[in-house]
Amino acid sequence: MKEPLWKTLTPGSVILEPGSSAKFKTGSWRSMRPRWIEENCIQCLFCWIYCPDMSVIVEDGKRKDFNYDYCKGCGICALECPGKKGNKAIVMEKEGG
Amino acid sequence: MTTIPLRLKEISRQEDRFAYGHRMCAGCGAPIVVKQVLMATDYPVIASNATGCLEVSSCISEYTAWKIPWIHSAFENAAATISGVEAMYRSLVRQGRIDDRQVKFIAFGGDGGTYDIGFQSLSGAMERGHDMLYICYDNEAYMNTGIQRSSATPFGANTTTCPAGDVIPGKPQNRKDLTKIMAAHNIPYAAQASPGHWMDLMKKVRKAFEIKGPKFINIIAPCNRGWRSRTDDAIMLSKLAVDTCYWPLYEIENGVTRITVRPREKKPVTDFLKGQGRFKHMFAPGNEWMIERAQEYVDREWERLQKEAACWAEDEEKTE
């Protein structure tokens, strides 16, 4: 017989798996979508340090694309992006547009 | 001691200690603050968290965004809770039952949980001298319950409990200067920071972790829902708060005040206010006095801070 749900819970509602929020994808919250334009990127990483959702992928000190599984589309990265010669490396576009 | 150079290229090589998948609103300032605070150090960290936006959105059902040991117990007691954790750590280390791994203790609280309901617990923990860092992410109202005024809400702001009406135009009082109140506890370190100035913020966290005893850092954390602003402007506003001297960046270390970031040119406070719907009524005809009063307050406090800092700077010159 299957154990009732309440018997399977961790005592004291303690959560034992650190960072398990990764299982909860917030990308579907997005109405606007950031697009990274690599040629305009000066690798300042401001987008990375200011992203509230840890959705800018940086590998070995180098910026890669967005993690759209979690990006909520707030647009902070695009606003803060200094770009190159006046051309932004991140632009916001309508999701699904 | 944390030795990774404070360059984004270097810092970004560390693993996040606060994970994605948290449920803070798009563009919230609080997770930026948490990320920068935790990224500033490579010491092991244990945190407590007051009930509030950050807490309910970061640890819900079986999902936690925290990759460090973390405890939330209630609203008004993040400082008391972490002081218990810290006391247990000291006890077990002293008894030789666990190794001293130079664990650092942080309490996170919003302005409601820090300026208001958690004020007593914070004051007590600071006075007792626990080796802890209290981080207030200050979004200037009770955002979690729906934008009610707190003692951190600035003069004039429109909130759901001090709405800008025909008779009372928003919050009638100035905000409480909590950073100074904490400094008045004569703790070794109290500071103000802004996520827009990430390097200054991280330097302060690093400095705090090298100091034994109670530390307090008050960090402005824009909330686009409560400030009635855009989802992309949290960093812009947190920079404008500094540039207008509305939220000066300074530290008080062992009683010595130092301004850590001086705006090149002090901008009018309206530059900070105008992008926010909560101050919209202050720009309506007939309410010019409100803008004037807000500017006077900023000017007065900025003058005072500069005098304090100058007084210490002169002292240093004399002794040299």
Place this chain on the structure above:
Amino acid sequence: MGKIVAVTGNEAVAESLRQVNPDVCAAYPITPATDLMQRFSSFISDGKVDTEMVLVESEHSAMSACIGAAAAGGRVATATSSQGLALMWEMLFIAAGDRLPIVMPVVNRALSAPLNIHGDHSDTMGARDSGWIQLYSETAQEAYDNAIQAFRIGEHPDIRLPVMVCMDGFIVSHSIERVEYLEDAEVRNFVGEYMPVNPLLDIDNPKSYGPLILTDLYHEYKRAQHEVMTRVKNVVLEVAADFEKLSGRKYGLFETYRLDDAEIAIVILNSAAGTTKDVVDSYRSKGIKAGLLKPRMFRPFPYEEVAAALSHLKAIAVLDRADSFGGYGPLFSEICGAVMSMDGKPPMINRIYGLGGRDYMPNQAEKVLDELVGIAETGKVHTLKDYIGLRE
């Protein structure tokens, strides 16, 4: 074998804490529990314990710090009374919900208003639904013994719950009685080494304490919490059996006094049970078959066992030293719950006594027993709830 001493209840419980040697205590002074933590503080100042003392700025912070310390992964104790317990109220539920075995002697005292510093049970009765185990103590000896057993009960791997050890303010906390102490080594052996469960200080395996749990699982967590309480009874008895081997003193879920062949009985908690026993004796010598039942474990409440012990009675008086305004006394409500399942329920009355430290005198017990004699004869209850010991 330990030594025999003449000490107050507070002194005896402070001694038990010294012997247990908790890792952290966080406390705030309040009459009449102040003296307990004061004495314990002197053990710290004199280096007699390893405890880290956190002298907080309120009882709310005391319990908050205890919660932090217990979650960190060590043995934790505190003590309080009355308003202090009331201020902790919010945190009591959190300590229990987080399953943290904190031990807290509570020196029972009345609640304001009006302000009163003397003994009654309003404080701990107000906390009865907080999820804490509650043990009540008639004497300083019982308080000492219960405090030591409380650590074993609360920390038991099947339980992991906080425990309150209740004793009457001033009457027990400040009166000198004969108490037998165990040896330090015996106590330390008895409580054993603290075994942490999911400690926060295990920094290599980070845990999150205190999530937000909404409609999806809250109900299930509360169901699980009740289940733990159902296991407490057996653990209390198991620990009591071990304690008896060590001390020769016998404890159960409740104490019965001349109850087996009794026809009428008084159910009463804590120190007033002592006075009542004397009166029971004098009625017995008059040929009246009186008896007494004194609950020790009030939470969880041992309904079935209490019902079995009371089932043969012709009339029962439940005496409450706490009130529920507009309701019955809390102990009475529990006894009603216990006898509910019996066939041929005995008639019962509820008498409120001793609020705010009003002396409970033998003549009050006599009056109650006299009334019970009448009820036993007629089967008729005139006034179900009433107050005794009121000034004319």
